[in-house]
Amino acid sequence: MFRKILIANRGEIAVRVARTCRELGIPTVAVHSTADRDSAVVRLADEAVQIGPPPPAQSYLNAAAVLQAAEQTGADAIHPGYGFLSESPDFADACEAAGITLIGPSAPVMAALGDKTSARALMTRAGLPLLPGSVDPLDAEAARELATTIGFPVIIKAAAGGGGRGMQVVHDPAVFADDFRRTQATAQMLFGDGRVYVEKYLAKARHVEVQVLCDGHGNAVHLGERDCTVQRRHQKLIEETPAPHLPDGLAERMGRSAVEGALAAGYVGAGTFEFLVDPDGSYYFMEVNCRIQVEHPVTEMVTGIDLVREQILIAAGAELTITQPDVRPRGVAIECRINAEDPAAGFAPTPGPVEEFVPAGGPFVRVDTHVFPGYRIPPNYDSLLAKLVVWAPERDAAIARMRRALAEFRVRGPRVSTTSEFLSGVLDDSRFRSVAHTTSLVDEMLG
Numbered sequence: 001m002f003r004k005i006l007i008a009n010r011g012e013i014a015v016r017v018a019r020t021c022r023e024l025g026i027p028t029v030a031v032h033s034t035a036d037r038d039s040a041v042v043r044l045a046d047e048a049v050q051i052g053p054p055p056p057a058q059s060y061l062n063a064a065a066v067l068q069a070a071e072q073t074g075a076d077a078i079h080p081g082y083g084f085l086s087e088s089p090d091f092a093d094a095c096e097a098a099g100i101t102l103i104g105p106s107a108p109v110m111a112a113l114g115d116k117t118s119a120r121a122l123m124t125r126a127g128l129p130l131l132p133g134s135v136d137p138l139d140a141e142a143a144r145e146l147a148t149t150i151g152f153p154v155i156i157k158a159a160a161g162g163g164g165r166g167m168q169v170v171h172d173p174a175v176f177a178d179d180f181r182r183t184q185a186t187a188q189m190l191f192g193d194g195r196v197y198v199e200k201y202l203a204k205a206r207h208v209e210v211q212v213l214c215d216g217h218g219n220a221v222h223l224g225e226r227d228c229t230v231q232r233r234h235q236k237l238i239e240e241t242p243a244p245h246l247p248d249g250l251a252e253r254m255g256r257s258a259v260e261g262a263l264a265a266g267y268v269g270a271g272t273f274e275f276l277v278d279p280d281g282s283y284y285f286m287e288v289n290c291r292i293q294v295e296h297p298v299t300e301m302v303t304g305i306d307l308v309r310e311q312i313l314i315a316a317g318a319e320l321t322i323t324q325p326d327v328r329p330r331g332v333a334i335e336c337r338i339n340a341e342d343p344a345a346g347f348a349p350t351p352g353p354v355e356e357f358v359p360a361g362g363p364f365v366r367v368d369t370h371v372f373p374g375y376r377i378p379p380n381y382d383s384l385l386a387k388l389v390v391w392a393p394e395r396d397a398a399i400a401r402m403r404r405a406l407a408e409f410r411v412r413g414p415r416v417s418t419t420s421e422f423l424s425g426v427l428d429d430s431r432f433r434s435v436a437h438t439t440s441l442v443d444e445m446l447g
């Protein structure tokens with residue numbers, strides 16, 4: 001087992017990882033920017049190292065500074081959380097060169113799956129169903145021809161994309177060439193990689209993803225699916241498991257596809273296979289996330305499996321002790337992501353001091369957060385404040401419990417607003433209640 005784990009992240013996920021490390025009896029090192037000097041993880045971890053100024057490029061994305069902190073504190077493993085360096089093959093390589101274990105898949109696997117075009121090629125070979133589209137990045141003319149062949153609408157996506165950015169839906173062939181060039185430029189700006197590709201756009205789809213766990217000994221299981229259909233600008237807001245009202249047998253087929261895909265890729269660690277589900281019951285592979293997901297707690301709530309613990313054990317070389325028949329999800333879990341944003345101002349971020357903070361509590365409620373009274377939300381990072389997670393035996397009861405928990409949850413500050421009321425509105429929407437919603441629900445609600 002590891003002597004000491006460095007947590008190369010911030011916010012709620014850094015706190016989440018520190019908690020499991022403590023349960024495992026493994027000392028932790030928090031790294032932080034100057035903006036996060038007084039953060040919750042700095043208080044919770046055994047040691048803390050300041051690695052740079054607030055801009056992520058100079059702190060949480062600064063691989064050399066993170067590695068130096070690991071060397072200086074004698075950490076022999078790094079948990080990267082999500083975002084930042086978590087899916088960087090270069091960082092994985094640098095960790096290996098420094099003799100430090102990165103808790104996640106190897107650099108070559110990360111590289112093969114992190115690039116959406118090479119992931120598409122790999123999963124096509126593994127026999128997973130994919131939406132019609134290009135396998136290789138294309139130039140504008142070839143892309144337009146392909147778009148015409150597969151039929152509009154299409155979506156142009158950055159090969160290196162992530163976080164719902166670097167994507168453009170095109171309904172009108174006349175604007176395709178302009179949109180294509182614009183997406184290339186955006187991709188270059190955001191990801192330093194202008195390669196884009198084209199696939200069929202499913203206007204009425206649900207986002208359903210499968211959690212897998214694979215060890216380094218050839219064992220792989222899936223832990224069921226999560227429905228992440230409630231999104232705004234391709235970013236998830238509410239997630240639930242199981243995915244409600246799927247056609248019989250579909251979740252099992254998707255689970256098997258994910259395990260086959262993971263084995264074909266030589267995947268080791270916790271990973272997520274994302275799919276789109278069409279109203280006709282077809283499902284299509286979208287991408288693999290080579291890290292812990294924001295929404296992992298819903299899977300933990302129904303399976304009783306601590307995913308961060310499994311990540312750490314797998315990275316330490318242990319064999320999986322969970323077999324597929326051991327995975328028997330119970331009940332329903334829902335997660336709401338509460339962001340420091342003002343829905344009335346186009347969801348603009350609302351950083352600033354937090355004067356009052358009341359997390360929800362009570363039966364079957366879990367709150368993953370880094371916020372406390374007196375906390376100052378820095379303007380430099382994403383706006384996630386807390387994840388409110390509830391469990392209940394059935395979906396209606398879980399929705400009622402989430403409504404109750406959202407009403408209890410309170411963050412107040414002179415400039416801070418949150419999305420909690422907006423999320424309550426989504427839970428009340430008849431389309432969400434009756435599972436008639438698609439990834440366009442939030443756009444439809446906002447009109």
Ligand code: ADP
Nearest residue numbers: 155161162163164165200201202207234286439
């Ligand atoms: P990212 O890596 O940026 O998260 P994804 O490829 O996972 O991007 O897509 C994010 C979201 O965008 C999906 O959950 C879905 O709502 C939407 N999306 C992506 N591709 C398609 C598609 N071909 N058709 C319809 N919606 C799509």
